[in-house]
Amino acid sequence: DVKVTQSSRYLVKRTGEKVFLECVQDMDHENMFWYRQDPGLGLRLIYFSYDVKMKEKGDIPEGYSVSREKKERFSLILESASTNQTSMYLCASSWAVTTEAFFGQGTRLTVV
Amino acid sequence: KNQVEQSPQSLIILEGKNCTLQCNYTVSPFSNLRWYKQDTGRGPVSLTIMTFSENTKSNGRYTATLDADTKQSSLHITASQLSDSASYICVVPMEYGNKLVFGAGTILRVKS
Numbered sequence: 642d643v644k645v646t647q648s649s650r651y652l653v654k655r656t657g658e659k660v661f662l663e664c665v666q667d668m669d670h671e672n673m674f675w676y677r678q679d680p681g682l683g684l685r686l687i688y689f690s691y692d693v694k695m696k697e698k699g700d701i702p703e704g705y706s707v708s709r710e711k712k713e714r715f716s717l718i719l720e721s722a723s724t725n726q727t728s729m730y731l732c733a734s735s736w737a738v739t740t741e742a743f744f745g746q747g748t749r750l751t752v753v
Numbered sequence: 754k755n756q757v758e759q760s761p762q763s764l765i766i767l768e769g770k771n772c773t774l775q776c777n778y779t780v781s782p783f784s785n786l787r788w789y790k791q792d793t794g795r796g797p798v799s800l801t802i803m804t805f806s807e808n809t810k811s812n813g814r815y816t817a818t819l820d821a822d823t824k825q826s827s828l829h830i831t832a833s834q835l836s837d838s839a840s841y842i843c844v845v846p847m848e849y850g851n852k853l854v855f856g857a858g859t860i861l862r863v864k865s
Contacts, residue, residue: 645796672851683842683857684797691851699852731796738851739784742844744796 644668647732647745654752660719662748664732670743671736673715675699675707678729678747690715722752755780759843759856767864770833774859776826776843788817788828789842791858797842800828833863 648663666673674689676699686699688707696707704726708716715734719726732745757778766772778786785804789797801810803819803826810817814837816829830837843856 674853681857684853684855686852689851697851729794733796738846738853739848741787741799741802742853744789744798747794747796749794 645732645734645743645745647730647748649748650746652748652750654719654722654750656723656752658719658722658752660722660750660752662717662719662730662732662750664715664717664734664745665713666715666734666743667713668734668743669712670734671712672734672738673709674733674735674742675705675715675717676731676733677701678731684731687717719750724752726750727752755845755847755854757843757845757854757856759841759859761859762857763860763862765862765864766833768833768835772830772833772861774828774830774841774843774861776828776856778824778826778843778845778854780845780847780854782848783821783824784846784848786819786826787844788815788826789844791840791842793839800841830861833861835863835865837861838863 645666675687676684678684690696690709706718730748733742735742760775787802788800791797801817814831819826840858842858
């Protein structure tokens with residue numbers, strides 16, 4: 642079975658902290674994605690990566706950066722956490738955008 | 754504009770009853786349509802993927818239909834169980850731009 646693992650289920654951080662969310666997939670997928678999910682807004686794409694060291698902005702990249710140094714690992718970085726970044730963060734991976742995407746279990750981030 | 758719209762927004766049914774969720778899309782060109790189930794506080798899990806040539810596909814008590822002419826899909830749940838309580842998300846990949854277009858989801862609650 643494909644596995645996408647996110648490093649934390651729950652995180653509580655203070656405003657202004659630098660936050661790292663880690664995601665690891667074990668299926669050698671080319672594509673990896675970071676989404677945030679808020680009630681009533683559905684899933685919104687923050688960043689995606691189609692290869693090591695390659696990244697593209699999604700629909701809401703402001704306040705976030707990403708890193709993909711190895712194929713299996715895709716990190717989301719909140720440079721200076723703010724309360725409006727309190728959300729559920731989901732990582733996903735796939736062979737290609739037209740093939741099935743597999744999601745991690747999600748990280749519920751609360752910024753206080 | 755590439756969009757996916759789902760209805761109803763939420764639904765409450767009694768255990769053992771059937772229900773149908775709707776998805777309309779305007780994404781073009783079309784390659785496939787996916788239905789995901791997302792339990793509260795968890796990542797989405799794939800239920801089915803339907804390609805252009807498929808009209809009906811079943812996965813246990815879940816049956817998805819696709820009408821590529823009218824750009825509509827439905828997810829029918831038979832003999833609902835309490836464990837079916839979840840959010841059901843319709844997703845269509847957008848080949849140009851390497852993105853997934855998500856519906857806002859239908860929140861289903863099955864009551865005993």
